[in-house]
Amino acid sequence: MAVIVNNTxxxxxxxxxxxxxxxxxxxxxxxxxxxxxNFYTTAYPTLTTATIMPPKVTTxxxxxxTFASTVGTKG
Structure with a gap:
């Protein structure tokens, strides 16, 4: 029997x-x-260049x- 889990x-x-x-x-x-x-780019414009990190399963x-911003300063 298969069990279907709805992960949040x-x-x-x-x-x-x-x-x-x-x-x-x-x-x-x-x-x-x-x-x-894309939904959150209006509230957080730096998300337009963000990287999606691999998912993790919590306990x-x-x-x-995690969306990690890749915008930084030059130098």
Missing amino acids: RTFHYVEQGETEIVELTDPNPDFSVEEVL DGRISY
Whole structure:
């Protein structure tokens, strides 16, 4: 018998050079991870160049995605 598990997704945003992690709610469970990233670009413009880090499964079974900003300073 197959067991279907509905994992809840969590999203986090880390801006390059910063230590603060912003937790983002899942706007729509039907969105792909890329669609979630695009959804948040209006609130966080640096997400337009962000990298989607590989997902991690938390101890409570949630799937956690991190959007890491790749915008930095020259030098």
